[in-house]
Every structure is written in structure tokens, then in C-alpha cells.
Amino acid sequence: MSPPEVESTESAGTPLSRRALVKGLALVPLVGAGLPASAKPSGAPSEGAVAPSEPYTPAFFKPDEWAFIVAACDRLIPHDEHGPGAVELGVPEFIDRDMQTPYASGDIWYMQGPFVEAPRELGYQGRLALRDILRVGLGAVDAHCRQQFDGKTFTALEPAQQEALLKSAGSDELQLEGISSAVFFAELLAEVRNGYFSDPVHGGNKGMGSWKMIGYPGMRADYTDWVEVRDKPYPLPPVDLAGRRG
Amino acid sequence: MAVTQPKVDAVIVGMGWTGAIMAKELTDAGLRVVALERGPDRDTQPDFAYPKVVDELEGSVYRRFLQSLSKETVTIRHKIGDTAVPYRQIGSFKPGTGVGGAGSHWSGCHFRVLPEDLKLRTLVEQRYGRRFIPPEMTIQDFPVTYEELEPHFDHFEHVCGTSGKAGVLNGVRQEGGNPFEGSRQREFPLPANRNYLGAEWFYRAAREAGYHAYPIPASNASGPYVNSYGCQMGPCNFCGFCSDYGCLNYAKASPNVCILPVLRLRKDFVLRTHAQVLRVNLDKERAHATGVTYLDAQGREVEQPADLVVLCAFSLYNVHLMLLSGIGKPYDPVANGGTVGRNYSYQNLNRVVMFFGEDVQANGFIGNGGAGTTMDDLNGKQLDSAKAGFVGGGIIWARQPGAGPVRGIAVPPGTPSWGSAWKRAIKESFRHSFYYEVQGACMSYRGHYLDLDPTYKDAFGRPLLRMTFDWHENEIKASQFLVGKALDMCKTLKPNALSGDAKKPGSHYNVTQYQSTHTCGGAIMGTDPKTSALNRYLQSWDVPNVFAPGANAFPQNNGYNPTGMVGALTYWAAKAISEQYLKTPGALVQA
Numbered sequence: 099m100s101p102p103e104v105e106s107t108e109s110a111g112t113p114l115s116r117r118a119l120v121k122g123l124a125l126v127p128l129v130g131a132g133l134p135a136s137a138k139p140s141g142a143p144s145e146g147a148v149a150p151s152e153p154y155t156p157a158f159f160k161p162d163e164w165a166f167i168v169a170a171c172d173r174l175i176p177h178d179e180h181g182p183g184a185v186e187l188g189v190p191e192f193i194d195r196d197m198q199t200p201y202a203s204g205d206i207w208y209m210q211g212p213f214v215e216a217p218r219e220l221g222y223q224g225r226l227a228l229r230d231i232l233r234v235g236l237g238a239v240d241a242h243c244r245q246q247f248d249g250k251t252f253t254a255l256e257p258a259q260q261e262a263l264l265k266s267a268g269s270d271e272l273q274l275e276g277i278s279s280a281v282f283f284a285e286l287l288a289e290v291r292n293g294y295f296s297d298p299v300h301g302g303n304k305g306m307g308s309w310k311m312i313g314y315p316g317m318r319a320d321y322t323d324w325v326e327v328r329d330k331p332y333p334l335p336p337v338d339l340a341g342r343r344g
Numbered sequence: 345m346a347v348t349q350p351k352v353d354a355v356i357v358g359m360g361w362t363g364a365i366m367a368k369e370l371t372d373a374g375l376r377v378v379a380l381e382r383g384p385d386r387d388t389q390p391d392f393a394y395p396k397v398v399d400e401l402e403g404s405v406y407r408r409f410l411q412s413l414s415k416e417t418v419t420i421r422h423k424i425g426d427t428a429v430p431y432r433q434i435g436s437f438k439p440g441t442g443v444g445g446a447g448s449h450w451s452g453c454h455f456r457v458l459p460e461d462l463k464l465r466t467l468v469e470q471r472y473g474r475r476f477i478p479p480e481m482t483i484q485d486f487p488v489t490y491e492e493l494e495p496h497f498d499h500f501e502h503v504c505g506t507s508g509k510a511g512v513l514n515g516v517r518q519e520g521g522n523p524f525e526g527s528r529q530r531e532f533p534l535p536a537n538r539n540y541l542g543a544e545w546f547y548r549a550a551r552e553a554g555y556h557a558y559p560i561p562a563s564n565a566s567g568p569y570v571n572s573y574g575c576q577m578g579p580c581n582f583c584g585f586c587s588d589y590g591c592l593n594y595a596k597a598s599p600n601v602c603i604l605p606v607l608r609l610r611k612d613f614v615l616r617t618h619a620q621v622l623r624v625n626l627d628k629e630r631a632h633a634t635g636v637t638y639l640d641a642q643g644r645e646v647e648q649p650a651d652l653v654v655l656c657a658f659s660l661y662n663v664h665l666m667l668l669s670g671i672g673k674p675y676d677p678v679a680n681g682g683t684v685g686r687n688y689s690y691q692n693l694n695r696v697v698m699f700f701g702e703d704v705q706a707n708g709f710i711g712n713g714g715a716g717t718t719m720d721d722l723n724g725k726q727l728d729s730a731k732a733g734f735v736g737g738g739i740i741w742a743r744q745p746g747a748g749p750v751r752g753i754a755v756p757p758g759t760p761s762w763g764s765a766w767k768r769a770i771k772e773s774f775r776h777s778f779y780y781e782v783q784g785a786c787m788s789y790r791g792h793y794l795d796l797d798p799t800y801k802d803a804f805g806r807p808l809l810r811m812t813f814d815w816h817e818n819e820i821k822a823s824q825f826l827v828g829k830a831l832d833m834c835k836t837l838k839p840n841a842l843s844g845d846a847k848k849p850g851s852h853y854n855v856t857q858y859q860s861t862h863t864c865g866g867a868i869m870g871t872d873p874k875t876s877a878l879n880r881y882l883q884s885w886d887v888p889n890v891f892a893p894g895a896n897a898f899p900q901n902n903g904y905n906p907t908g909m910v911g912a913l914t915y916w917a918a919k920a921i922s923e924q925y926l927k928t929p930g931a932l933v934q935a
Binding site: 180 | 581
């Protein structure tokens, strides 16, 4: 099942997260990321985030694309009082690795033409595979940004501006060259969520951080003793596919 | 032809439930059987072994147990005259592939059928008058009765270790079961599974509304079980990985667990995997099949001659193969002639979600695919169609096949889909929300059908199957009526927030959201060769040595999950082949 469709009408984030987003302090040195100078203010996790222990060198994304992905991850799932953010859990690493899988190359999608416009209810009809949707999409957003913001790329914008752009992409209001902003945003968000929530073996969700936040026991896959318990919360912390305990 | 295999008595296309049942019954009858499966071989070990199998990214994003659409898919349009476009990404329905087919990644809901749903047209006409059925609604009676199928329902349940509680045993009502069901000859092989919170509370909500709640019959074993064939099943441990996944516990019934252990030992049974059947070969008169042609793993075209061809692919692909091979006349909705592709129907699925505070331990990660609670007070003859304003009932149920965060976390209406507000919402709702669903019937219509697409091709150069389908006003009314009743039930449980997704007037079939894999019809069984592709034994009217068991045989779909009915119909057809056809090969019903 795909993530539930949710109204993307904005409700304000909590005061703390809003403050953290606006400050956008760079806490994590992005070793090997080759971050462009202009990206400095925002291509980094929100305040309070814990640095991933192992620096990661992207293999799929080029440096400017990587900075975009990191910034977008941080806007979509920021570090806040509810729990860890996407960047500190290694979601950019997950996405970079995922782009190199057969799945991202369209392995399970029907990719033959002709490609025609169709009602939205009939699903995606483009010719881009997932990895190309992200690559073309973030390039198109950057092109839009350069035009609208005096030559600045997405990464160089203030977090609040980035949020506003992502929001307008999500609602398909953002007009991009060569790709639907809604298609790009939906796949980007799905990838961010997949990295945030899937087993750490895939590169994200480091330390099972998201599972601990929501109370998911992870890969335990045996609840025989807890089916009929009603009066107390499930007590055990998560385990992952490698057998580590959270 | 580059390669021709030695002729066999029967060739079976596809190794899911219907293929495994047919292979078992036909080898029992002494036939030499070759089964051709387009996907890989699969078994509990090593394919469904813990912990690898419970990787949500692999199972629910990469969909490693489902059919990849890259080689074969369908095109879809809403109405005649529109251009159909390919179903490029898995959404609305999830066909399987590989040994076990969709029968390895199903959930496990294992219903029979309500006796009255087999006589739908007759009963609607008797009760509400002929005019109550809109002229474009093409519903038909099934050409078989509940009494004829009962031994086969019973047998299939005992193959599957179905867990439940009988409501009517030999005509006598039983406390705790479904009082509206057709009579059973004996109890379920296993008692019902234990209730998670949502299923337990369903009883409370149903009681307040005056409904008769009962455990969903589930082929997810509530205890250890040895089935009719001597295959061992283990108890379900509520691992939460049923739908989309193979079972790690030998607990969910599947062809792999319940039938193949016997078949694999049989000398007269040969299973060839990575064998993509391209067509059924017919004689010049198109009255007799000579076998099938398939691509083997290395891409060679191979002919497999056989006396009997049994199409056991997923329902859509059974219809596809019939159309590609020229078995029977393709349905033409304009001329209202032909039969193959006629009466395509689906399932009217709708969900309501309830959100509670942190004191309610719903624990959606605890899951059992088929188990839960449901009721038939608005299904079958219980529904007053005149009052409700539509034909075909439905059920409301509590089910919890297992939630994981990659599969999605429901959030209250109005929540943004990202950022801190979303994080807060998923944190609050993950353990403390659950859903009920409405599973409504879906009628068949003159303009809803399957044929071959004029433009798009599969990886083997064949035209894709084209589906023309949309929600008819009848199903939209049903959705609104049944979701309204479900919301009323939910309100008695006093959730903090509640969401419901009843279909709105004018809303169209949306293929991007998973609803149900219950694609039905297209090669339906009937009494009239002018309006059905198969006779009552699932035998092609036009090519009598071809049988096509599956949900493709349903003239319309009812409110239940189809697998129990599909299994029973397959045993019914297999019996007819063994006891009648093999003695005198030819048409079992005179047209």
C-alpha cells in the first residue's frame, strides 16, 4: 500500500521546529558531498540533529543534486521535539543508494510508449523512471529557483522559501519545465518516507530512530503474546533485520 | 516451431490456487500433467524465511512477491471511446507471479458465497421487479447452486485450515457464527483466531447497531493443523506481514504450503517455471486445442501438446489468453455480441479510520491477514435494495493484516503530509488508530468489459489486455450507504477523530490507490453460450478441451472475497473433468 493520501493544507509546525527551520544551522559537515558554496545556509539538518557517524559519499547524485536532496529531506522531515529528522537518520544516503536499484530504473513499471496525457485517476503516464523523475525534477526546481530568486538554487534559499516551494510542488501549483511538480514531489516524498521508515540495512533509519519515535517494534514479527493485551503499551523496543535491538 | 515437448494429458497454465488444485485433482485422476508458471519457483524456505521476508521495502515498495508490470500489464480507460493507457505502476490491484501466485501474497479472508448471491438476477427481479435492474446492468445468475458447491467449499476449507465459527450447521443456527450463511456440513477445521482490539470492539459497535457480528473465516491457522493432504501448517503468530508477503510461519494457506508438498512428489506432475505461455494452439476450426506455446527461461518458443488445456492464470490473464488465442468470440459491447471479455466487475472497497488517544492500544503492527470481525446484516438478502436504492450488498469488517510505517500511517483529516505537524500526527496515531472497511459488491454492466488494446504491447509483442471500467451510479450509492453505516458504527466507539472515503457522485475509478485484487469476470460461466464464455463446469463453450477456472468466471462480484469461491469452483470443475469429461471428452453441457 502506498502512503495514505493526505491533504497537504498547511497547518503550522510547532514553534520550536519553525524556529529551528528558520535558523537552519549547519551542524553536520557534509564530508565528501562537494557542497556548492551557495548551499551553505540550508543544506544541513535542522537544529539539534545528531550527526550520522559515518560520512557518506553519494554515488548517484552529483554534488549540487545531493545538496538539494539533503535540504529537501530536512524540510520534509525535520528534527524537532517529536523525534529525529530525515538527515540525521541517513535518508539522503538511503535515497542515493535506492536510486541505484533496479526499482529506481523502472524494473517493476511498464515503461513502453506511447506516452499520452490521461486523467490523473489513471496513474502516472510519463516516460521517466523513478531515478530520472528525481533527477529531472530537482533540476527543474533549481532552474525555476534561479529564475525566481536572482540566480539562487533551491539549496541556497532560506528554509521558509524552500518549504513554500515544496508546498506548491505538492499541490501541483509549481510550473516546471519538462515534468509535473506534483509527480516529482510525490516520488520525492515517498522516497524520503521510505528511507526514514525502512530497515536500517537500506541506509536510512539509522539506529531505528523513526521506529523508536512512533513505537514500531520493527522486525520482531511475533506478537502471539500481545494480541489480547489492552491495558498496557507494547513494551519491547524495536529490532532490525540484522538482529540489533533499538 | 523450434522445440516440441512430448505430448501430455493436460497442460496447466499458472501455478497459483487454481493451478495447484487442478494439478492435484488431475494427477489423482491418473493424468500426466505439465504445469507452466511464468514466474520463479517459490517455497516457504528459503523465499519466505524470516527475517528477510519481513523487509517492508522489499515487500511493499519493490513488491518482490508481486507481478512486475514491466513485461505484462493491462491498459485501462473509464469508458468506451476513451483512449486506454497502461497500468504502469501497481496501484488498484496486485496480480501475483511465481509458484503460489496471488495465493502466496493474499491476506487469507476465506468466505464461501451467500446462496442468494448465486441467484442474484432472479432474486432481484422477484423481489423488486424487472425494472429495478437498470437496462445496462448485465448481472446474471451463476449456473450452479450453493448446494452443489457446498462439498467443495467444505473441502477447500479443510485444505486451507480455515479458522472460523460456523453460523449454520446442517440447517441449525449456531451461536457466534454468521446466522445468514448457507448451511455447512461441519464446523471449520480450526476455531476462530483471537481478536486484536479493533476486531473485539467491532462486536460492541455491531451490538449497538443491532448487527450480527461474527469472525471472518480466515485461512490463517489459529493453531497447528494437518490438512486433508497431510500438509502441516503452523499457528499464526500475528507477525503483521500477510498482504504482499509470503507467510514465514506455514500459517497462511497457500498453494505452496497446502498442495505443492504433495504435488512435488508426484511423478506424473512436472512443473516448469519461467515458462511464459504465449497462446493456446487451436485446430483450424478453432474448436479444439492442441496444446500451448510458451517461451522457456532462455527465450525459446516451445510447443507443449496436450489433450486438455486448463487456464489457471490470474483472472485477467485467463481472459487475455483466450482473446489472444481466439478461444470463443470477443465481446462487442456496441453490438452486444460475443462473450470473451463480457461482464468485467471489481470490488467496491472503502475505508473508515478511527483515531484514539494514547490509552487505546490498537497496535496495528500486530496483524493477521484474514482474521477479524464482520457482519452480513447489509449483505445478500438482508439488504433491502428498494430502500437502499442500489443492487448488491456488502460487508463491513474490522481487519488488521499488519501495519508498518513503510506501508503508510493513517493520520487524521486535515493533517499535512510532511513536516513537524505530520510527524506529531504519525507519532500519535501509529499505535492508537485502526480502521474498518466496507467491502461492497460490484455489479456488471454492458460497457464494462475486457478486450485487446489496439496500441500497447507486452514484452512478447502481444497486445495488452484493455480494461474499460468505471464506477456506476449503483456502486457509488452503495459506497455512500455502506460507508454511512460504517461511520455510524465507528461513532459508538467514540474516536477522537474519524475519516471515511465514500465515493462521491461522479467520482471515477482511481487506479493509483490500492483497493482490491478482486478483479472478476471477463470469461464468465453461464447457461447461455451467447452471454457466457464458459459453461457451468468452467469449460469453454467454443473449445471444449479448454477449461478456465478463476474469478474470471463470476458474472458479477458479491460482497465477499473471492478466493473461497474460486477454490470451490475449481474443485467443482475438476470433479466434472475427472468424472464426466475424461470418460467422454467433449462438451459437458449441450449448447
